[in-house]
Amino acid sequence: MNLIKLSWKYLTFRPLSTGLNVLLLALGLAIMTVLILIQDQFEKKVTTDAKGIDLVVGAKGSPLQLVLSSVYHVDFPTGNIPMEEAQKLAKNRLVKGVIPLALGDNFKGFRIVGTNYDYLNIYESTPKSGSLWEYPFDVVLGSEVALQTGLAVGDSFAGSHGISVGSHDHDQHDYKVVGILEQKGNVLDRLVLTSIESVWLTHEESETETDSLSSALPSESINHEKFHQKVAQTGFPISDQPREITSLLIQYRNPMAAIQLPRMINSRTTMQAASPSFEMARLFELLGVGVSLLQGLAIVLLGISGIGIFIALYNSLKERKYDLAILRAIGASRFQLLFLVFLEGIMLTLIGALIGILLGHLFLQILVSQNDSGVVAAFESWVFLKEELWLVLYALSVGLLASMIPAFSAYKTDISKQLTRG
Amino acid sequence: MLLSCQNLSVTHAGQKNLIFLDFKLEKGESLLVLGNSGSGKTTLLNLISGLLKPHTGSVILDGVDLNSLSSQEMDRLRGSEIGIVFQKPHLIAALSVKENLQIAKSFSRKEGQNIDSLLAVLGLESKANSSINTLSEGEAQRVSIARALVNSPKLILADEPTSSLDDENTSKVIQLLKSQAQNIGAGLIIVTHDQRVKAHISNFIEVKSA
DSSP, rough: OOOHHHHHHHHHOOOOOHHHHHHHHHHHHHHHHHHHHHHHHHHHHHHHHTTOOEEEESSSOOOOHHIIIIIIIOOOOOEEEEEHHHHHHTTTEEEEEEEEEEEEEEEEEEEEEEEHHHHHTTTOEEEEEOOOOOOOTTTEOOHHHHHHHHHOOOOOOOOESSSSSTTTTTSSOOOEEEEEEEOSSSGGGEEEEHHHHHHHHHHHHHHHHHHHHHEEEEEGSSSSSSGSOOOOSSSSOOOOOOOEEEEEEEEEHHHHHHHHHHHHHHHSSEEEEEOOHHHHHHHHHHHHHHHHOOOOOHHHHHHHHHHHHHHHHHHHHHTHHHHHHHHHTTTTHHHHHHHHHHHHHHHHHHHHHHHHHHHHHHHHHHHHHHHHSSSSSOOOOOOOHHHHHHHHHHHHHHHHHHHHHHHHHHHOOOHHHHHHHH | OOEEEEEEEOOTTTOEEEEOOOEEETTTOOOEEOOOTTSSHHHHHHHHSSSOHHHHHEEEETTTTTTGHHHHHHHHHHHHEEEEESSSSOOOOTSBBHHHHHHHHTTTSEEEEEEEEHHTTTTTTGGOOOOOGGOOOOHHHHHHHHHHHHTTEEEEEESSTTTTTTTHHHHHHHHHHHHHHHHTTTTEEESSSSSSGGGGOOOOOEEOOO
16 A cells, blocks of 8 residues: 555545546546647648649639638539630749649549549659559549448449539449559548549530430430540640630749739639638638637636646545544655645546547547548547647646645644544 | 653643653553543643654653654654554545555554454454445444554554443453553553543553643
């Protein structure tokens, strides 16, 4: 039997009071843990996913929506832009490189993105198995998509219209899985990649089918020749008719482009330009208010738990003044009594901190499990950060602070007076 | 000589001065300190156990002047060499019977007695892991005696150990204290107002308020 065991025995002797204080502390720390984890991973994801993209050009609308839909694939696109205009922009002397994107369909909530090989190059991503798309309706799956849908190279599936689950299927022509990308921990993990031609043909087919049904023409009249022509691997696809794409990802040629290009696009074209770094900084600023509120709530909870621990220790000391006198009478020193009370506070907060951090990770796990294809789905719930150690130290300092007055009260116990009273 | 108390006096703030008679105790000897309520019996016990510093005089235990010890040295000496039985058992309710003895042992640097054997001698072997709240008054009293004995102290001090007991149990408790003190060769001082104890210990002094 030592002081640690004695402290533990005192804590477990009043389970309700101990449990309540541990719970309060754990809840406060769980909120802080979730915030730290989300903030850290969100910032990393935002940086990783926007790597190599200086500017996004799309249809006029909300610039943040454009960035979210074209870089992070979490919001609805603002509309389409004429490919001809996009091609003109690509030739601008301030533009080093462009990557066209065509959105519009999904498979079980995972977005089908029509693009070219340059899109994979900016993320330095290569297939783990199979190869990249060569023909229309060839698709390459992100690692997370393959994992969650169970699709493998050689499998086929029908895409659904729209970018969220629940729309009708494009069942005229199935997509064929030709490759699966290696896991990189970026946005590609959650995308189904194909050529822009595939996206055009899918929608072309839908329209033709509707037209043929209405005009009662035989469906065989649809020209399937295009299905066997190789697709563009870089730049824009070749087309003999006016086409549209959803957005254009641009890399600047020089720093001057950052000043001139967005202004030029926004004022002289029917398109809009949005800078991912600027828009995300704006988003963080907006989210910052909510994060600060939650942090405030967590601090209030920690404060309440600190007061709770103080009251619990102080009351329990009043109840066991005689215990302390007895301990002194059987040989415990003043310092040992001081240490005993501090130990109780520290143990209480340490348990609360550990439970709180575990709860935080568990909350995030639940959050992740409820999001199959969003940004949250890519979060790692069981990654432990250095900042969590600070949370433990913070909790311990709350415990030390809360135990200070009770501990010194125990230190100053007048044994002879107490024993005479007893 | 085990214990010598000389010229002991103590002054409590706002209270009268307490002056105690000189007395000595040999190893293995028992002494009864009799006195009415408020006569200063418990104060004397606190002085002997070093829980209280005297205003004048000295307490010498086995050649060590308690006045010369620092607070920490006094705590260590008390933990190892002085066993105290209080009027009420005052066991630590958060601990089991055995743990109450273990915690007393943890404050001593001596080997002391084997806890299981001691509990067996006092008829408490079946209660070793019991919660304090489940003990009868008599059992709790015996556990408090075991706690005082567990470190094989040189001196056992008992404060009103029989005040709430009937004749039969008074006899049992005093005999138990005497026999256990003799077993470990300790001196025994019982402080009480209970005149019945005189029948068991003939060596006594009386404390009277001045």
